[in-house]
Amino acid sequence: MSWNDLKSRLAAESYVASDDLAVALQLALNLGRPLLLEGAAGVGKTEIARALSVAQGTRLIRLQCYEGLDAAQAIYEWNYQRQLLTIRAAAEDGETGKTVEDRIFSRDFLLERPLLAAITQDTPPVLLIDEIDRADEEFEAYLLEILSDFQISIPELGTIRAVSRPIVILTSNGTRDLSDALRRRCLYTYVEYPDRATELAILQARCPEVEARLADQIVGFVQRLRKEELEKVPGIAEMLDFAAALMGLGIADLTQDPAVLQSTLTTLLKTQSDQAHITPEVAGRIAGKAA
């Protein structure tokens, strides 16, 4: 399968991938390497994992990272409450220590978290490790071990080896620098905001009911808005919300009613200072240029 095939299969799931991204994804699939995606918020990094899992017909397992994420939440945890109850029940039935121990440290008492779940699937799933930069360095180091060996050691059970190698996609918003060791193990692609043609294709794939003229205006407006000095630059999801809002209000032309345009800007501008910065006059000017 060449990367062009992959690209068209993703397009069938209404994900418009750039050539760079398609090549990187194809390499990740064929070489069995994790793929690290970096880029601003809202450029479709998380969405690619969803589209890929649908295109490949496999499960998507998602691990959302956050500060303080630890092994118990990412890999596995014993079901302690159930273990305690079993121990008490066993004591009353007069079971011996050895059989109790074997029982409470079996797979039945193991709570699978995303990483363990990902390596025990029969068909290789897509494992999305989202916002890895939010997790702390200790977790990153642990992740390295799993990403290179695809096996997890549980002291009480032994080593669990991967039944199938998951397709691993890591995303990062760059809130901190990732370690070189992690970067080395991954293929890398920086995802940019899409250019006008690509964004238009995305809008048409996601909201086919938007008229061509309005779609062109919407994309032009958002592209110009990104060049303004904003605290939070609108991403693709915001652009789609904006289009949906305009559709819901039955607007056919952006320049037609400045008041309505201003009220729909809440879908694009997410901070108070950004909303204050884009006054009706500024919005009107941008819409006029985009038309």
Added chain:
Amino acid sequence: MSRVTKFAARDPGPAARVVGFIAHLRENGLRLGVAEADIAISALAEVEAVHPDDSRRALRAVCTGCKEEAERFDALFDSYWMDAGRVRQKVILKPTTTMSKDVHSSRDAAGQDVGASGAATAPDDGNGEAESDGTGKLIATQQRNLSRRDLRDLVRPDEIAQAEEVARRIGAALRDKRSRRRKAARRGDRLHFRKTIRHSLATGGEPLHLLRKYRPDRTRKIAAVCDVSGSMSAYAQVFLAFLAGLMRADMSADAYLFHTRLVRITEALRDKGAMRAIGRMSLMADGFGGGSKIGPSLLRFADTYAKRFVDGRSVVLILSDGYDTAPPEVIAAALQKLRKRGCKVIWLNPLKGWQDYAPVAAGMAAALPYLDAFKAANTLQDLAALEQEVATL
């Protein structure tokens, strides 16, 4: 005629060329190991390697690891595979334009360069009369200094080692008490279930020993922003050594230089050789000792890098004298933006060490309300003394 590089007839084959390319990247500062050459070859087998664009994309995915590297990759690829060194490229002359003042450019707005003149002012050692000629006043200069200075002349290796120690102690003093990951401990605020159950097996399933876990302290991330404009050149030695030491002591720290532009020097300072790191930094600090635009530089920091690297766990260290050519409101706006990210801001001003110093420079006065700490720092000893003070933040 093809633009692709023609290799010599005795060239051993594609694999050797790929290895050569990896070596070429390595020489240009990309950190690549032997394994990467292996992956690069298998990656090329996966795409149609005869198409330069496909090969470029495949190799970029394999060989780069961060945005900066990805941006540089195209040029490096061209120079090795596309014979960019030999092919004459059509040069289209652009009409020369006068640059607007708000463009961050290495070229001067007015188009003229005036080197920093006169001797740098510095506090003397307090023995004997002060060396002063008249009623001079420190002012900020808007001009960029064209003469490139090699910072290696300024900083000595033993100072870096000393600064490393200071930086390590300051880093350790800046503790944050908000860790979320808990560790096993004798006295903790929560039960450590895993250990408790494990130990209960010894007592027939009766959890007699309740083991606990607590939240350990975590270090803060430091982002140091250093002013290297003309008025600061007397202190550059100390501060640059401090920055170099900081980067070596603390792997999560971040460093920036600014005069009229802002540059991130973190990557350069992480170089294994201490003096080579300083050398790389001096190449980046083009215009060292020139004018100062503190406000715009800090604003640029707040708008770009800070969005990625500064969060509620960070401490932003600003090393500057506060003499700015831009309006003071810009500094205030920049610091306000920075504070919004939840970080602590510490301003280290070398002039504060002077007797009777008052922050009268408009920039400094505007900055004061937004600072968590405003301290003096002239020498490494001063910086070392900061350890106590920052611990209370």
